[in-house]
Amino acid sequence: MKSYRDRLDELRITRRNRPAVAAPAHRAKTLAEVLGGREVGGARGACWLVETDFDRLGGAAAAAGAIVVPGLRRVPHTRPPLVVDPARAVVLDIETGGFSGTPVFLAGVVLPDRPPLRVIQLLARDYSEEGPLLRELAALLADRDTWITFNGRAFDEPFLRDRATVHRVPLTRPTRHLDLLPAARRRWRESLPNCRLVTLERHVLGRTRVGDVPSSEVPDLFHHFVRTGAAGPLGPVLEHNRLDLLTSVELLMRLTEPT
Numbered sequence: 001m002k003s004y005r006d007r008l009d010e011l012r013i014t015r016r017n018r019p020a021v022a023a024p025a026h027r028a029k030t031l032a033e034v035l036g037g038r039e040v041g042g043a044r045g046a047c048w049l050v051e052t053d054f055d056r057l058g059g060a061a062a063a064a065g066a067i068v069v070p071g072l073r074r075v076p077h078t079r080p081p082l083v084v085d086p087a088r089a090v091v092l093d094i095e096t097g098g099f100s101g102t103p104v105f106l107a108g109v110v111l112p113d114r115p116p117l118r119v120i121q122l123l124a125r126d127y128s129e130e131g132p133l134l135r136e137l138a139a140l141l142a143d144r145d146t147w148i149t150f151n152g153r154a155f156d157e158p159f160l161r162d163r164a165t166v167h168r169v170p171l172t173r174p175t176r177h178l179d180l181l182p183a184a185r186r187r188w189r190e191s192l193p194n195c196r197l198v199t200l201e202r203h204v205l206g207r208t209r210v211g212d213v214p215s216s217e218v219p220d221l222f223h224h225f226v227r228t229g230a231a232g233p234l235g236p237v238l239e240h241n242r243l244d245l246l247t248s249v250e251l252l253m254r255l256t257e258p259t
Helices: 004-017 031-035 127-141 156-167 180-188 197-205 215-228 234-255
Strands: 038-042 045-053 067-069 082-084 089-096 104-110 118-123 146-149 176-179
Touching: 031 045, 031 234, 038 127, 045 127, 082 176, 089 127, 089 156, 089 215, 089 234, 104 127, 104 156, 104 234, 118 127, 118 234, 127 156, 146 156, 146 234, 176 180, 180 197, 180 234, 197 234, 215 234
Parallel strands: 089 146, 146 176
Antiparallel strands: 038 045, 045 118, 067 082, 089 104, 104 118
């Protein structure tokens, strides 16, 4: 008959030789868990929609009436003011795959006449969803003939025009385009080292971004998501786009102030 000590020794050996139980794999978060939002679209394809109130971003209030932007030359009163009807305007910013010919994978807009002010973002979850994204964007912009962008004359507008042509999406071109970059240069170039968006945020708006994704890394994060399905890195990408739009709206308000 085995002694109590012998039985304890056998138990120790059994436990020592027992295969280790693997820890449960960490479940990757879904796109809805990371970003919130919902799917939008129809028979011709879908994309993802995310809406974020300006209150969550610490942003400004909606425009109550016409936005009057004074003459934007260095010498006052040499150009008539630009009067923008908020109901016909949109603040716009896009994110792309990185170079000409790559898809638009994120389009963010602010509709300044719709309180409470919010950022509306359309996201392509893979390359095939660029067409549905552009169709949803075209529907949003159908009655908005004034575009407000930062460097959009050189980048956003021609890029969107080219990609809409590829997908045969009837994207209405703006009849007026207020590009805040040249406007900011005319207003602040003599007092600032440059008029990059982060410089304007720091010196004109009085805030500094913390932990923001550099613009140069945004395309790689999207391509990584398409390859792996890992949605986590897209959170900072959408936040980067939201902050760009928030800054554009606040710069627009500053430009309406007399010099």
